[in-house]
Amino acid sequence: MTWAATVLTLYPEMFPGPLGLSLAGRAMAQEIWSLDTVQIRDFATDRHRSVDDTPAGGGAGMVMRADILAAAVDCVLERRPGAPILAMTPRGRPLDQALVRDLAAGSGVSILCGRFEGIDERLFEGRPILPVSIGDYVLSGGEVAALTLLDACVRLLPGVMGAASSGDDESFEQGLLEYPHYTRPLIWEGRRIPEVLRSGDHAKIAAWRASRAAEDTRLRRPDLIARHGDARRPPPSGARHEEESD
Numbered sequence: 629m630t631w632a633a634t635v636l637t638l639y640p641e642m643f644p645g646p647l648g649l650s651l652a653g654r655a656m657a658q659e660i661w662s663l664d665t666v667q668i669r670d671f672a673t674d675r676h677r678s679v680d681d682t683p684a685g686g687g688a689g690m691v692m693r694a695d696i697l698a699a700a701v702d703c704v705l706e707r708r709p710g711a712p713i714l715a716m717t718p719r720g721r722p723l724d725q726a727l728v729r730d731l732a733a734g735s736g737v738s739i740l741c742g743r744f745e746g747i748d749e750r751l752f753e754g755r756p757i758l759p760v761s762i763g764d765y766v767l768s769g770g771e772v773a774a775l776t777l778l779d780a781c782v783r784l785l786p787g788v789m790g791a792a793s794s795g796d797d798e799s800f801e802q803g804l805l806e807y808p809h810y811t812r813p814l815i816w817e818g819r820r821i822p823e824v825l826r827s828g829d830h831a832k833i834a835a836w837r838a839s840r841a842a843e844d845t846r847l848r849r850p851d852l853i854a855r856h857g858d859a860r861r862p863p864p865s866g867a868r869h870e871e872e873s874d
């Protein structure tokens with residue numbers, strides 16, 4: 629079955645954008661996934677087709693109206709009752725590989741792209757929408773964030789990546805950054821590929837990679853270590869719990 633993405637946006641021309649090329653573009657041509665857009669402005673009710681208004685309480689910018697967005701969301705919910713609806717906003721829960729995996733394992737996703745100062749909060753109370761952020765910085769709108777999320781999902785769909793890149797070793801799959809990679813030439817600007825990688829000893833290579841993944845994560849992303857802790861580490865093989873001893 630085709631994994632179906634629907635994007636609610638004021639800028640449908642931004643899609644599929646980069647997702648029409650390379651891995652995602654080929655997968656779309658093979659109908660592994662599909663993408664359609666909904667123009668939020670089509671749900672406006674005035675002759676100016678306005679979708680926003682000034683913020684209650686004052687302040688800069690404009691706020692997207694809950695009533696207009698709800699009409700657009702309801703239309704999508706009706707069309708695809710099973711698919712989760714996300715809204716891209718810096719106020720959302722941080723996107724991570726676990727959420728990407730969950731979404732890719734489902735039938736698809738609908739994504740509302742925020743613009744302006746934000747979305748009227750009552751929309752999130754009145755509709756089952758999961759707010760999602762792609763990081764602690766502010767984009768000019770949710771569209772680029774939606775493209776990011778879709779790219780991360782699509783590459784996990786069955787048949788999109790080659791068998792060689794099943795993804796088990798990738799960054800974040802084990803709660804760590806991935807180990808570093810090297811390829812020819814053997815020596816570049818005086819720097820050699822680590823000797824162990826040329827040894828042909830698969831156990832040694834795996835151990836080196838595991839140790840580099842742990843070391844680099846500790847240096848670059850101590851927050852990942854703190855979050856995953858020792859839960860990530862499998863028990864030593866053959867180890868038995870004290871209680872199990874006879």
Ligand code: ADE
Pocket residue numbers: 716717718742760761762763764765766767768769770773
């Ligand atoms: N819209 C603006 N900034 C964003 C962010 N960091 N994540 C998701 N959507 C956004």
